[in-house]
Amino acid sequence: MIAELDARGYALAPTRLDDAALAELSALFADWPSGCPGQRIDPARIKGLSFVRHMCAALGADFRPVRAILFDKQDGANWALAWHQDRTIEVAERRDTDGFGPWTVKQGRVHVAPPVSLLERMRTVRFHLDPVDADKAPLLVSPGSHRLGLIPEAAIGDVVARLGEAMCLADVGSVWFYHTLILHASARSRPGRHRRVLQIDLSADALPGGLRWGADGERRAS
Secondary structure, three states: OOHHHHOOOOOOOOOOOOOOHHHHHHHHHOOOOOOEEEEEEEOHHHHOOHHHHHHHHHHOOOOOEEEEEEEEEEEEEEEOOOEEEHHHHHHEEOOOOOOOEEEEEEEEEEEOOOHHHHHHHOEEEEOOOOOOOOOOEEEOOOOOOHOOOOHHHHHHHHHHHHHOOOOOOEEOOOOEEEEEOOOOEEEEOOOOOOOEEEEEEEEEEOOOOOOOEHOOOOOEEE
16 A cells, blocks of 8 residues: 555545444544535544554554544535645644744634645545445545645646546445545536545654744644
């Protein structure tokens, strides 16, 4: 799986979550706000979950959760996502550091664009609570695009046309791994269905210049 992940930029884990792990995952979506498409949550909230620890260990190299987002595409919270790269990280507070910027605040959490070398070393994992077929807005990825660094927005269409696209279908409990920089997109989901996903960004790096990952301290949106 690791070789496939590094070569293509994405890979499906060979095993799915068991019933106990699915119960833990389902509990994260309890009391979901009506019409909410996604929620950024404290990575500390999911670090202790056994299935998260197991999947981090599968990558080796001291990977750990540094950002966590819950998604639920559903009626009233259904959206399409154009081709793009994830280019920011969540930090505990703003601390100006060479190579980091611009800064943003998303749902009260401080984010910054880091050097591309940091993003290239990161991985992303998605845990699926619901099955995802072709009509349920599966994540689309462009194989090999993770090796191209930061891709100018004007060039994204040409890159996808050249490298092609792949559809990441899922069963209940499926786990997909990605290089964080891979180009990805998704369409709107068919009405009347849920697509609940826990997405976690992973890193084995410490941040320079006194910066701290959001998972390592109380955040301050200043």
